[in-house]
Structures are given as structure tokens and as C-alpha cells.
Amino acid sequence: MLHFLGSDIPSSMLVGDRMVEEFVLRGRCLRAYGRGWFFRDHQLARINLDVPTPPNNPPPVMRPAESTVSKTSQPKAAKKQKAATRDTTEFTEVRRKKVPRSSNTQPHPPQGLVGRPWTSPNAFAALAERWTVGYTYHTLSDDDVSSTTIIPAPEAHAADLHHDTAGEFVTCMNIDAGTPTATVVPLDDLLADLAVLDAASHLAVSAHQAEVEAAHTDSHFDMAALVNAVRVDTLCGHLSSHPVEFGLQLHHLFAHDRPTFELFVRQRLLHRWLRATWGGTSSFDRLYTQTFGTVASKVHIVELFVSLVFPDDHETLTTDTADGDELSLSRFDFELVLALAEVLLAVHGPLFFNSEAALMATTGALVGVIASHGAMRCLSSDTMATVLLTTQLGSELWRLLEEVYASDEDMQRILATLYDMHELGKCDLTNLGQVQVHEAAPKLVVHTTYQC
Numbered sequence: 001m002l003h004f005l006g007s008d009i010p011s012s013m014l015v016g017d018r019m020v021e022e023f024v025l026r027g028r029c030l031r032a033y034g035r036g037w038f039f040r041d042h043q044l045a046r047i048n049l050d051v052p053t054p055p056n057n058p059p060p061v062m063r064p065a066e067s068t069v070s071k072t073s074q075p076k077a078a079k080k081q082k083a084a085t086r087d088t089t090e091f092t093e094v095r096r097k098k099v100p101r102s103s104n105t106q107p108h109p110p111q112g113l114v115g116r117p118w119t120s121p122n123a124f125a126a127l128a129e130r131w132t133v134g135y136t137y138h139t140l141s142d143d144d145v146s147s148t149t150i151i152p153a154p155e156a157h158a159a160d161l162h163h164d165t166a167g168e169f170v171t172c173m174n175i176d177a178g179t180p181t182a183t184v185v186p187l188d189d190l191l192a193d194l195a196v197l198d199a200a201s202h203l204a205v206s207a208h209q210a211e212v213e214a215a216h217t218d219s220h221f222d223m224a225a226l227v228n229a230v231r232v233d234t235l236c237g238h239l240s241s242h243p244v245e246f247g248l249q250l251h252h253l254f255a256h257d258r259p260t261f262e263l264f265v266r267q268r269l270l271h272r273w274l275r276a277t278w279g280g281t282s283s284f285d286r287l288y289t290q291t292f293g294t295v296a297s298k299v300h301i302v303e304l305f306v307s308l309v310f311p312d313d314h315e316t317l318t319t320d321t322a323d324g325d326e327l328s329l330s331r332f333d334f335e336l337v338l339a340l341a342e343v344l345l346a347v348h349g350p351l352f353f354n355s356e357a358a359l360m361a362t363t364g365a366l367v368g369v370i371a372s373h374g375a376m377r378c379l380s381s382d383t384m385a386t387v388l389l390t391t392q393l394g395s396e397l398w399r400l401l402e403e404v405y406a407s408d409e410d411m412q413r414i415l416a417t418l419y420d421m422h423e424l425g426k427c428d429l430t431n432l433g434q435v436q437v438h439e440a441a442p443k444l445v446v447h448t449t450y451q452c
Contacts, residue, residue: 118171123187124364126163127170131156131194133361135349135393136205140212147212147244150349150396151205152358154198165191172356173369175377178281180369193357204351215245223249224257227264230296232271232284235264236375239346247347254404263298266305268339272370272378273444277436280371292442304442310435314446319427327421331446333414335435337401338384344400345387346376352393359383362391368434386430389422 013020134153139146168187173180221238223246239246253261274287288296292304309315310331318328346353352362354376359367368380379387388394398415405411421427433448 118182118366120168120170120187122163123168123170124360126161126165126168126187127190127361128364129157129161129163130165130191131361133194133197133358135352135396136201137396138205138208140209145216145248147215147248148348148400149204149208149244150352150393151208152197152201152349152351152355154194154201154358154361156195156198170360171366173367173377175280175369175371178279178371178373180279180371180377190357190360193355194361197351197355197358200351211244215242215248220245221249223264224253224260227253227260227267228298230267230285230298230301232267232296233373233375235267236271236372239343240376243347243350247344250343250347251404263301265336265340266301268343269335270301270304271372272335272339272342272381273435273437275372275378276370276380276434276447277439280373280377283373291437308442308444310444311446314432317421317427317429317432319421319424321424327417327424329414329417329421331432331435334418334429334432335381337414337418338381338388340404341388341394341397341401342379342384344397344404345379345384345393348396348400349393353379359387362393363387370434381432381434382430385432389429 009019132155134155136151136153137148138151139148141147165187169184170187170190171182172185174183175181220242221234223235223238226235226238250261250264253264270288271284274284274291278287278290282290285296288294292300294300314331316328316330317334318326320326342353352358356367359379363383363386365383365386368383370378370380372378388397398419401415402412405415418429422429431448433446436445436447437443438445
């Protein structure tokens with residue numbers, strides 16, 4: 001909560017005549033609403049504390065980049081208004097903020113490296129001094145179908161460096177023969193990866209329109225057919241190699257074939273749980289048969305999710321509210337949100353998804369992974385929760401989730417409950433462990449010391 005001495009707003013807290021409502025600090029977006037109100041136009045005034053700004057030269061309001069295939073257009077800037085004299089009828093009361101922002105929790109690096117820590121003492125401090133990773137937001141529309149891409153915007157800093165990089169290191173998880181393997185990486189190598197990512201991001205911006213146009217005209221796969229045939233590994237391959245087209249077909253499924261979309265989400269959950277248990281050496285079909293004693297099929301997956309349960313101590317997430325009430329959310333619903341958010345990140349932000357350096361710089365934490373079969377790795381539940389709930393990038397994923405489920409009251413309730421639980425800060429949703437299947441029985445277990 002922010003308090004000012006006196007009745008006037010300090011000049012450092014103004015953008016033009018408007019009070020600052022968003023702060024960017026170490027890559028994370030924090031919000032402050034004056035007495036529970038916000039401007040109806042939603043174009044919030046923001047200052048970036050990661051970048052030094054000269055006095056009397058306030059930073060501009062950051063807005064996503066919007067464009068169309070036919071012509072490029074930029075969104076209009078918010079009209080400057082004096083917050084101190086506005087009529088309250090022109091504001092909307094905030095009952096539930098829609099975008100997750102800051103986190104009260106500290107990063108929880110995975111356990112398991114024997115003989116040395118997972119990171120050197122000043123690795124993340126030195127990283128944060130030298131690079132911040134924001135993003136640019138691009139939308140292209142064609143024939144009433146839009147495609148959104150979130151592209152990293154790394155920014156290097158050379159001033160006010162207090163930590164040397166010599167001897168500093170982090171641990172990255174590489175997939176070796178289908179198994180996540182911890183590899184110690186010098187911090188200088190990670191910084192070099194961010195420089196490479198910067199160049200790749202500029203190329204991605206220039207190539208975005210061509211990729212979207214190609215996805216509209218040239219189809220590489222039929223997602224609905226693959227989902228109904230339970231070709232999980234094939235879908236993972238297309239998600240890795242054709243993210244733009246995968247995203248277009250995914251959103252089309254939700255709008256026009258909801259049962260197939262729901263089947264895809266459940267297949268994705270099973271994929272994550274089985275891979276976290278057995279690794280990536282065997283096919284999904286073999287792991288499914290090995291675990292559940294039957295061939296993977298559409299009918300059996302539907303029946304399986306009726307009977308598959310979590311252990312009693314992990315079945316429901318609960319937290320107390322300030323007024324003595326209780327919020328609760330099933331672990332299944334939480335995993336469902338994380339699984340879909342991961343797919344949205346892979347579809348709309350593939351450069352983020354595939355870069356350990358970008359994810360570490362964004363979250364300030366190590367990246368947990370799950371091996372896959374012949375395709376890119378998945379992100380562990382704890383890492384995906386950290387991205388979704390504690391970063392500015394996560395606020396974009398949250399917005400995409402709300403757009404996908406705009407007409408689904410049940411999912412809107414789940415998202416609202418999840419957000420409220422995180423905001424209360426009494427339940428660490430980024431350190432709940434990894435869901436797996438029991439190795440000897442068809443039931444779920446949660447490993448809080450998952451070797452990611």
C-alpha cells in the first residue's frame with residue numbers, strides 16, 4: 001500500500017497529469033489503485049523502475065503493439081486526465097483485479113544436486129543488474145481470425161553494476177536420453193544466451209507477419225483428428241515446430257468443437273503427469289498402457305478422469321481470508337490451469353518458452369522441466385505457477401486465459417478463486433510440487449522434492 005504525506009500527489013508519481021498505476025520492478029508488474037478505483041479505459045499509467053529515467057521526463061505509457069495484415073495501426077494513447085478532480089461515476093470499482101502481479105514468496109530452487117548448491121550466492125543479483133527481459137505484443141488479423149505473439153524484449157544494462165560475474169553460476173536442466181539432467185552453467189554463458197535471444201527477438205518481429213500468413217494458407221496437421229485419435233506425441237511435435245498454426249487450431253477448437261478441446265486439455269495433463277513419472281524415453285501410448293493397463297483411447301481417458309483422484313492431503317488447496325472465511329480450489333483445477341497456460345506460452349511466446357535464460361531472467365528462479373518424447377520439454381508445475389502468478393509475462397497469459405474462457409462461468413470462478421488465493425499470500429502456490437502417477441497403481445501422487 002502506498003501512502004503520501006499531505007494531500008498532493010508527488011510529481012514523481014505522475015505521468016502527465018495522471019497518477020502512476022503500474023510499476024515495473026525487476027521485470028515484474030505491480031499495480032496500485034487509488035482508493036480501489038481504476039480508469040475505465042484500462043490504459044494504465046506505468047513507470048519502469050528497471051530503467052533510470054531523467055527528472056522532468058516521465059516515461060511514456062507502455063502499450064502493446066497492434067497491427068493487421070492489411071495495414072499497420074497503433075493504439076491511441078490514453079487521454080490525460082486529472083485524477084484528483086475526477087467524478088467517481090466515471091470510474092469502475094475494483095472488486096477483483098484481473099491480472100496477477102507481485103509475489104510475496106521467494107524462489108524455491110529444486111533440490112537434488114549433491115555436493116554443491118544449485119546457484120552461486122550472487123548469480124541472480126548479477127543477472128538482474130545486467131539484463132531485464134520485457135516483451136512486445138503483436139497481433140495480426142486476417143478474415144476475422146487473429147494471431148497474437150509475445151516476443152521477448154531483452155535489455156542490457158551496463159551502469160551501476162555491483163556484482164561480478166566471475167565464478168557465478170546457475171543450474172539448467174537439460175534433457176539427456178529422455179531424462180532431465182542438472183548441468184552447471186557459468187553465468188557468463190547465460191548472459192551470452194540473452195544476447196543471442198535479443199537478436200532472435202528482432203528477427204521474430206520482422207518474420208511474424210509471414211509466419212501468420214503461412215499458418216492461414218498452409219496446413220501441416222489436423223489437430224482435431226490427432227486429438228480424437230489420441231496422438232499425444234505427434235501433437236507435441238507440432239506444438240514445437242508449428243506454434244502459430246497450433247495456436248490458430250487450438251482457439252478454433254475451443255470456439256467450434258469444445259468436447260475435442262476439453263479432451264486435448266486432459267491429454268495434456270496426462271502427458272505432463274506420465275512424463276514427470278517415467279521420463280521421455282518411451283512413447284505416450286506405451287506409458288499409458290504400462291500405467292493404466294489398457295490402450296489409450298478417447299473413451300478410456302474420459303472414464304479415467306472420473307476415477308482418477310489426488311491423495312487426501314493434496315486433493316484441495318485451501319487458505320483463510322481476512323474475514324475468517326475460507327477459499328478452496330481443487331488440485332485438479334489448479335493443474336488444468338497450469339497445463340493450459342503452458343500451452344498458451346508455447347503457442348504465443350515460443351521464444352520465452354524455449355529459453356531457460358529468458359525464463360530465469362523473468363522469474364528470478366531456476367527453471368524446472370519435464371522430459372518429453374521426441375519434442376521440446378515441458379515446464380514443471382512450480383515453474384509454470386511462478387511464471388503465471390508472479391511475472392508481467394504471466395499477466396499476459398492470464399489475460400489470454402480469461403479471453404479463452406470468457407463465456408465459461410465455471411472456469412471464470414476457478415480463475416477468480418486462484419487469483420484471490422494468490423493475492424492473500426498465505427498459500428505458496430509456486431512451491432506445491434509436481435504431480436505424477438503412482439508407479440505401481442493407477443492413482444496420482446505429488447512429489448514435493450521432484451528432481452526436475
